[in-house]
Amino acid sequence: MTEKYDYAIVGAGCSGLSLAVELFHSVPAGSRIALIDPRRNYHMDRLWCFWNTQSHRFIDAVRNEWTRWKVRYNGKEVVHESSRFAYQYLPAETFYAAALQEIESYSSADLLLGTKAEKIIETNETATVVTDKGPIQAWLVFDGRNSPGRHVGSGYLLQHYAGQRVRVASPVFSPSTMTLMDFDIPQRGGISFMYVLPFSPTEALIEPTVFSMSPHEPSVYAQMIRDYLQSRFGVADYKILFQEQGIIPMTTQRHQSYDTERIIPIGTAGGVVKGSTGYGFNAIQEISQRIAAGISGDCLNPLPEPRGELATILDRIFLSFLKRHPKAAPRVFFNLFKRVPPHHLIPFLSDKADLLDMAKVIFAMPTLPFIREAFHSMRAREVAV
Numbered sequence: 001m002t003e004k005y006d007y008a009i010v011g012a013g014c015s016g017l018s019l020a021v022e023l024f025h026s027v028p029a030g031s032r033i034a035l036i037d038p039r040r041n042y043h044m045d046r047l048w049c050f051w052n053t054q055s056h057r058f059i060d061a062v063r064n065e066w067t068r069w070k071v072r073y074n075g076k077e078v079v080h081e082s083s084r085f086a087y088q089y090l091p092a093e094t095f096y097a098a099a100l101q102e103i104e105s106y107s108s109a110d111l112l113l114g115t116k117a118e119k120i121i122e123t124n125e126t127a128t129v130v131t132d133k134g135p136i137q138a139w140l141v142f143d144g145r146n147s148p149g150r151h152v153g154s155g156y157l158l159q160h161y162a163g164q165r166v167r168v169a170s171p172v173f174s175p176s177t178m179t180l181m182d183f184d185i186p187q188r189g190g191i192s193f194m195y196v197l198p199f200s201p202t203e204a205l206i207e208p209t210v211f212s213m214s215p216h217e218p219s220v221y222a223q224m225i226r227d228y229l230q231s232r233f234g235v236a237d238y239k240i241l242f243q244e245q246g247i248i249p250m251t252t253q254r255h256q257s258y259d260t261e262r263i264i265p266i267g268t269a270g271g272v273v274k275g276s277t278g279y280g281f282n283a284i285q286e287i288s289q290r291i292a293a294g295i296s297g298d299c300l301n302p303l304p305e306p307r308g309e310l311a312t313i314l315d316r317i318f319l320s321f322l323k324r325h326p327k328a329a330p331r332v333f334f335n336l337f338k339r340v341p342p343h344h345l346i347p348f349l350s351d352k353a354d355l356l357d358m359a360k361v362i363f364a365m366p367t368l369p370f371i372r373e374a375f376h377s378m379r380a381r382e383v384a385v
C-alpha cells in the first residue's frame, strides 16, 4: 500500500533534518512529512565549523568558537583576527539531538529510519519514493541522499580528509588560534594541508586535508597526523578521542537533477556545499529557510539557487585553476589571506560576498593566470569543474 504524505524528505542527514525543522515552522499544522534514511541511528559522525555570518535554528548547538585563525606556508604565517566574525564549532551529536527533539514535538512527522530509497519518480501530479519498505507518495519530494563513495571517480576534484581529535599529555596547543591551512607538510598526492582545531592546551582536532582526484587509504591520513604531531608539536604519544572522514566534490555542478519540479535536490546533491571550500552548513540552513518560505501547498516557487551567478563563475575559475595548477595553490591561498582582510574574505568564503568583497578577492589573485583560467573555464564549460 502506498503511504501518502504532503512532503517527503529522502536522506535525513544535515540538509534533510534542517529542511524538516524549517518546514515544521512554516507549513500548515497537520501537514504530513516523511523523512526517509537507511541509517538506524545518529551518532557523532562529523563536526561542522563555519563563520557566524548568519542566524539559524541550531545556534544553541554551537560548542566552541575562535576569533583568530591562521594560514601557514613556507615557514610564514598570516594570522587573521576578527571581532565581527567567529569561527564556530558545532558537533554532529548536538545538531542531531536538537533536530530529533524538534521532530518528536511535531506530531505529523514520521522519521523512517532503516529505510532505503531506491528511486524517486513523478506520478500523476505527485512524486513517489520507491523504498525497500514500500512506496511513499508526496506532493513534493526533497532528495538529500548523499554518501562519501558517491563522488569518487566522478571526474571532479575531491576535497578528502580524515581527522582525529587527540589528547596529549603536555600542553602544546594554543587554544586562542585555530589553523585553517598549514601547507608546510609534504605535498604528496595532491594539494595538502593540515587543519587544526585546538580545543584546549592538550586537546585538538588534527585533520589532514587533500585536494586531488582520488582519496587516500585511511592509513595515509593517520600517518600524516602522526608525522605532524611529531614535527610541529614534538608529540609522539596521544590518545584518539574521535575520528571523522569526508569526501566532498569540488564542483559547481549539481549532482542530481530532475525533469520535474516535484522532486527537488537539496544539500550536497543539490550543489549547496560550496565547491571551492567544502563549507555547506550555513548554506544548507539558508536554503532550507528559503525553500520553506517558498512552499505554497503542493508547489515550490521559485526553486532557490544555492548561490549567485558571479559567485558560481568565480568558484568555477578557482576550481579550474586548482585542478590545472595544483603546485601553485598553497601560495595562492596564502596570498589570499595575506591580501584580503577578514571582513571581506569571510563573507566570500561563506557565500555572503557583496561586490566589494568579490572585487577584493579578485584583485588578490594572480591576474594573468586567472584571466587565462577564466578563458579556459569558459571554453571548457562541459569539463567537470
Ligand SMILES: Cc1cc2nc3c(=O)[nH]c(=O)nc-3n(C[C@H](O)[C@H](O)[C@H](O)COP(=O)(O)OP(=O)(O)OC[C@H]3O[C@@H](n4cnc5c(N)ncnc54)[C@H](O)[C@@H]3O)c2cc1C
Residues within 6 Å of the ligand: 010, 011, 012, 013, 014, 015, 016, 036, 037, 038, 039, 045, 046, 047, 048, 049, 050, 115, 116, 117, 118, 144, 145, 146, 147, 244, 245, 246, 247, 248, 266, 267, 268, 269, 273, 278, 279, 280, 281, 282, 284
Ligand atoms: C566529515 C565531514 C565534515 C564536514 N565538515 C564541514 C564543516 O566543518 N563545515 C561545513 O560547512 N561543512 C562541512 N561538511 C560539508 C557538509 O556541510 C556536510 O557534508 C553535510 O552533512 C551535507 O549535508 P547533506 O544532507 O548533503 O549530506 P549528509 O549529512 O551526509 O546526509 C545525507 C543522508 O543521505 C542518506 N542516504 C544515503 N543514501 C540514501 C538512500 N538510498 N535513501 C535514503 N537516504 C539515503 C544518508 O544516510 C545520510 O543521512 C562536512 C562534510 C563531511 C562529510
